Amino acid sequence: MKLAPQSVPYRALQKVSGIVVVLFFVVNNNPEWGFAAATAVAGAVVLLAVGYEVAYYRRFDYELTEDTLDISSGVISRREREIPYRRIQNVDVSRSVIQRAIGVAAVDLETAGGSSTEGSIRFVSPDEATRIQREVQRRKSADSGAGAGRESTDRAGGGAGAGPDAVGPAEEELFAISPGELALVGALSFDGRLIGLLAFLSSGSIPVLSSFVPEASAVALTATAIVGVGGLFLVSWMLGAGVAFTNYYGFRLSRAGDELRYERGLFRRYSGSIPTEKVQALRFTDNPAKRALGYASLSIETAGYAPGQGGEQGSQAAVPIAATDRVYRLAREVEAFGDPRFSRPPKRIRWRYAFRYAVVVGILVAAAFGVDWYLGAGLPWYAPAALLVAVPPAAHLKWKHRGYWLGEDHLLTRNGFWSRTVTVVPYYRIQNVIDTRTVFQRRWDVATIVADTAGSSSIAGNDAAAVDFATDEAIDLRETLRERLRVAVAEHRDRRDRFEWFEGDVGEADAIGESTEAIGESTEAIGESTDEGDEPIPDADNEGFSDESDEDQSEIPDDGVIRPDFSGSDRDYSEPAERIDTGEYAVDRNPSDIHDADRGEDGEGEGDEADEKGDEADAKSDRDDGDEPGADANDADK
């Protein structure tokens, strides 16, 4: 498939717009010859750009194949890329005002790998963009239906179980922003970055300004400062409100099958899709103002980058603001976590926070004293000490808003008073569990447990964290999370296996599912046994077979199931090993066949062929005389 033809002039103009600005200055600075030169350069550049874009257009080709999306592109260095549908995290479509006017749209496909957008199609017609979006979803669900686990349907819950059909599943609206809510989003959006920027700029201009007002009185200066700061806040508030308003204008979240779709934006329209099976975490945020009004925000995280934001501002494919109970109801549609009852850290930890805040106040007082001493102004430097009054309530609030809760399938954590975040992490999505104790935490005998996921905002360090819980409880939590992850993985595997291999023979699948536990335990022993077992192998290869390996070879039980050799272990390995290709040889010799090639290179190359012959002979003789020990082992198993 080709790009939209309008994209050629549009892309060319996009490229040269920067040069136009430069030329403008050239013209301004050199009125005599500037114009002619500028026109010539501009003409050349435009021609060059158009030429390049035509080549780009001709080279760019994308195709929706059976199970991958193929994109081949590149004028100078060519690139062919195949993205498997299953790996696509989200598909985002955006259209700016100009793009809407000329009828093109940009499509971005995110996968979990890499740091930038993996599939970027610039530009196609809006209809084509929608078609890609729908088609990717349809083929993905067809793909997973054919083989790779349909975990999503169960998770999506009510009504979403409908299989893919030609038309695509019906869209069900989950949330649409009301004008009142939109106004509220604007009112509660405060863009702090502008203040930082202006403060940075003005810090450079203060010496300049002070030279203009050499003899101004302190009162006038203070008044100006206050007005200035007030104005700054007002401006950044209005800017924040404007940005939020244009961003979230017409926000709409809906679900179609096992996929969430969103739309938003006034000038630049964004629309995108998030498969529910790709949701890594849910995040509720609120602040005291929102809590007082009974509102909260929700963001939905995948392992791809946050849609439309390039990972800078966190996911905005989320509900910007809505009544708290509505937000929770919506979130439960995506991840069915129960009714959380958070357990808080031990009360004594409030002393720690109080102590910490008191130290901060102490530092402020000391800084004020230093300034006062340096200026000799006789100011009341002890004034910041008044903040000590606020320390106990602050410590209490900090404690009060911390907590975690272990649901049936989810871990919920809660942190922060000014910007309170509740994070919902399904156990299945946990990647690592990290237990940290700083030197101060150890003094209070507490620890922090972090459940790391592949979610995008984890990159910014906003993981689900249970902070400052008693060490014993933290260790329990850590082990519980590990255990529940194991169970969740086993459940997923069970479901997948049932689908892939047992097709209806649920009884057998159940048996396997139960046995995964035993197998899981056995990995440790396998690790142990190979420590000893790895050594003899090179020897055995060089000298033919030693007695030890002879025994290994001979243990082919009557039932034909070759079991790994767990010599030196007291465990009961009577459960049949799962999914091990039992060929001629005992499976535990080189448990991963992939690595056989490497082993050949490890310096045993010279004798390989001879060895192989020897092996065969040995194996034969083993089978001839090896029945007895094998039978013994079998008896012992039973």
Next chain:
Amino acid sequence: MTAQTLHPRVQVVWVLRAVLIAAVLTAPFAGAVYLDRLPEWTPVVAGAVFLLLGVGHALLRYRRWSYEIREDALYLDRGVVTQVRTTVPLVRIQHVDSRRGPVERGAGLASCVVYTAGSRGADVRIPGLTPDGASDLREELKRLAIRADGEDAV
């Protein structure tokens, strides 16, 4: 597998690094003395303090470091000032590297890096292994990860 400690020679690497850091941190003091801004004893004291802290930290770090492969997870226990215990479920291992930097090669050591899809623990690094130990550990983890038969959940 019981808890494993690192190879003792890694202390040499860490102590050398501490000495280097101490030297870098002491340099401004020495410069100040050269410009007659500080009395002569300051770089000596500062250097001694930095060296003591750095070497002490390096030695304690070695003592604290341990790792263990248990039935379904890799456990790491480390950190002097902030103690960190990381649990990496074997099902979540994406790939495993063994690597040898120039300093490590000089000391005859190697390290093993375990990657998961998680972003924070993206690289779990086990330093201070012998080269054979590092590749053995890599093989071991790879094998266990394959056996654990996980999904990456992304």
